[in-house]
Amino acid sequence: MFVIALYLTTLLIAPQLWVPPFIGWPTDLIIYPLLFITVLQSGRLTEFTRLTIHDGLFLGLMIWIMLGVITNGLTDKGQYQLIFYVKVFLLYKLVIALIGNVDQASRFIRIFVFLTCVLALGAIQQKLSIDGIGWANQGRAWIDPAVLEAGGVGRSRWIGIFDGPGVFCVLFTMSLPFFLQHLGKEYTLWRRILSGILLLLLLGAIYSTGSRGGFLASLAVVVLNSMWRAGVSIRAIIVSCGLVLLTYSFAPAHLTTIEDQSRSGQHRVEMWAEGLDMIKEAPVFGIGRGNFQGYTFELIAHNSAVEIGGETGLVGLFLWVGLIYVSVKGVVTYLKTTEKPEEKTFCVALLLSVIGYLISAMFVTLEYETFYLLLAVCAVMARCAPTAVELGMRDYFHIGIIVMSWIVVLQIFVTQFFG
Numbered sequence: 030m031f032v033i034a035l036y037l038t039t040l041l042i043a044p045q046l047w048v049p050p051f052i053g054w055p056t057d058l059i060i061y062p063l064l065f066i067t068v069l070q071s072g073r074l075t076e077f078t079r080l081t082i083h084d085g086l087f088l089g090l091m092i093w094i095m096l097g098v099i100t101n102g103l104t105d106k107g108q109y110q111l112i113f114y115v116k117v118f119l120l121y122k123l124v125i126a127l128i129g130n131v132d133q134a135s136r137f138i139r140i141f142v143f144l145t146c147v148l149a150l151g152a153i154q155q156k157l158s159i160d161g162i163g164w165a166n167q168g169r170a171w172i173d174p175a176v177l178e179a180g181g182v183g184r185s186r187w188i189g190i191f192d193g194p195g196v197f198c199v200l201f202t203m204s205l206p207f208f209l210q211h212l213g214k215e216y217t218l219w220r221r222i223l224s225g226i227l228l229l230l231l232l233g234a235i236y237s238t239g240s241r242g243g244f245l246a247s248l249a250v251v252v253l254n255s256m257w258r259a260g261v262s263i264r265a266i267i268v269s270c271g272l273v274l275l276t277y278s279f280a281p282a283h284l285t286t287i288e289d290q291s292r293s294g295q296h297r298v299e300m301w302a303e304g305l306d307m308i309k310e311a312p313v314f315g316i317g318r319g320n321f322q323g324y325t326f327e328l329i330a331h332n333s334a335v336e337i338g339g340e341t342g343l344v345g346l347f348l349w350v351g352l353i354y355v356s357v358k359g360v361v362t363y364l365k366t367t368e369k370p371e372e373k374t375f376c377v378a379l380l381l382s383v384i385g386y387l388i389s390a391m392f393v394t395l396e397y398e399t400f401y402l403l404l405a406v407c408a409v410m411a412r413c414a415p416t417a418v419e420l421g422m423r424d425y426f427h428i429g430i431i432v433m434s435w436i437v438v439l440q441i442f443v444t445q446f447f448g
Contacts, residue, residue, distance in 0.1 A: 032067045033127060034140050036060045040398060041144045041200070043189045047165035057116070064123040077126035082420055083355055083408040084122065087401075090341075090348040091118050094318045097341050101317030110318040117401050124405040125412070131363075134409045135375055141402075142204040146227055149201060149234035152185040156237035163187070170194040170239075184239035195393035198243030201231045202389055203403065205247055206381035209254045210374040242392025250385040257377055297331045297392065302443045304330050307339030308346075308436065315342035333390035333400075334435065343432065350435075351420070351428045356404045357383060359411025359418045366415050379406060 039045060039056040046052065068077050080088070091114045098107040128134050155163035161183055162168060169183025170193065184194040191197040208231065211224035235247050303325045307316050318340045321329050330336035338346040357380060364376035386400060411418040420428075 030127075030133070030136055030140070032060070032063045033124065033137060036064065037140055037144055041141075041148060041191075043165075043187075046188050061116075061119065061123075064120075064127065068123060068126045071127070073126045073129060076129065077122055081408070081412065082418065083352065083359065083404075083411065086348055086352040086355060087118055087121060090345060090352060091115065093314075093345045093348060094341055097314040097345065098317050098319070100314045101311075101320060104317070104319060104323070106319030106323070107317050114318075117398055120398060121401050121405045121408075124402060125408050128406065128409045131372055131375070131410065131413050134406050137406060138207055138375075138379075142207050142227075145200045145204040146230060148187060148191075148197075149230045151187070152197065152201075152234040152237045153230075155185040167192070185234070185237040190397050193393065194238040195240045195242055195389070196395065196397070198235055198238040198240035199246075199386060199389045199393075199395055200399070201234045201238075202243055202246045202250060202385040203382045203399065205231055205250050205385065206254060206378035207375075209251065209381075210378040213258070213374065215370050215374075240389075240392075242389050245392075246385045246388035249388050250381050253381055253384065254377075257381075298443060298446050300325060300330050301332055301335050301439060304332070304335035304339035305436070305440055305443065308343065311342055313342045313344060315340045315345060329394055331393050333387075333395050335439070336394050336396070338436070347428060347432050350432050351425075352404065353383070353387070354424070354428050354431070355418065355420055356407035356411070358420075358424070359414065360407050362416070362418050363410045363414045376410065379403075379410065383407065 039060060044051040045054040045056045068074060094114055095111055098104075098111055101107070124137070128137050151164045155161060155167075155169060163185070165188045167186060167188050170186040171183070185197065186192055186194045187197045191200065205228070208224045208228040212221050212228070216224075232247070235243055300321075304321070307321075307324060310316075316324055316339060321336055321340055324339075330339065334346065334349075337349045341349070360376050360379050360383075364373060364380075367373060367376070383403060386395065386403060389395060390400075
């Protein structure tokens with residue numbers, strides 16, 4: 030677990046980008062071999078090479094991305110994406126092999142949320158500081174001019190892959206459920222008090238980023254957690270999420286308007302429309318991973334599903350949704366079989382974390398290591414289930430329905446917005 034903690038530190042705190050003794054260190058070239066050596070030393074090489082349905086879908090997505098990039102012509106951004114997905118797939122497999130069981134998965138999450146709380150302190154400090162300079166000497170992020178005119182200040186952000194406030198905020202949204210779960214009466218008083226304090230810390234950090242998508246995602250996580258505590262089934266919660274999104278898409282424009290002085294919301298919807306055009310023009314391979322901005326000559330998608338669909342086509346989107354689907358199914362399978370209260374709450378928190386991430390990914394592209402680390406933990410839970418988690422024809426039909434429904438709903442929303 031030490032090597033995993035080291036990796037998470039380089040990913041989240043990223044001392045190699047701002048702490049003088051470590052600046053410029055090739056951390057990937059150091060950490061990845063260490064992770065693999067640890068797998069060998071722990072005798073888990075067989076687990077590393079084992080392929081489950083989770084691995085198959087991820088491997089299929091990676092191969093499809095390669096084919097799409099090659100078909101559309103290998104660009105510098107396409108080459109970067111190829112390297113990224115190979116690297117993330119390797120990381121995914123290494124983490125699954127190293128975690129191995131539910132207790133280790135819980136320890137992994139504890140390390141992750143601890144580092145997130147450290148960054149939450151930094152986010153709040155930057156928001157409250159007079160000069161707006163953060164720990165890594167980074168300035169505050171862009172903010173809508175209307176907010177500045179009303180006396181507001183810039184938004185907190187971090188560095189590296191988290192230099193955007195929306196991307197930074199997702200770390201706090203991901204961690205929220207694991208503290209919400211420890212507020213229950215089944216836990217000791219001191220644990221509930223500590224969880225409450227850290228929960229307030231994360232909420233403060235979310236506010237400091239000023240991310241509207243992050244705020245909505247965090248609010249959804251809190252509401253869904255309350256629904257589960259009230260006895261609502263997991264299936265009902267998931268269906269409720271879909272109905273809320275569907276209702277939002279069909280609601281009158283005056284209720285769903287996202288206009289602002291800088292037109293940031295409008296630009297997002299314009300990019301979503303561009304992504305739909307990409308799917309229509311290149312439904313099989315897409316336009317090639319990494320080519321979204323080159324196609325629009327403006328922005329990236331600011332929506333992970335739109336970007337995946339536009340750049341990898343319907344097949345790539347199907348594989349991406351399928352990986353998420355089987356990850357959720359694996360956790361639900363373990364949740365139904367375990368009798369341990371702490372394991373049940375951990376499973377629910379993990380599901381809410383995935384849901385929070387996906388809601389956040391509707392407003393900003395979040396194809397980063399953090400997402401696949403979360404899915405790796407889900408895969409571990411599936412491997413620990415008494416029965417193997419597989420996908421039948423009915424599951425593949427459900428995945429297809431999800432993909433097509435999402436496209437139809439997004440098309441209706443875009444048409445209404447510009448109508």
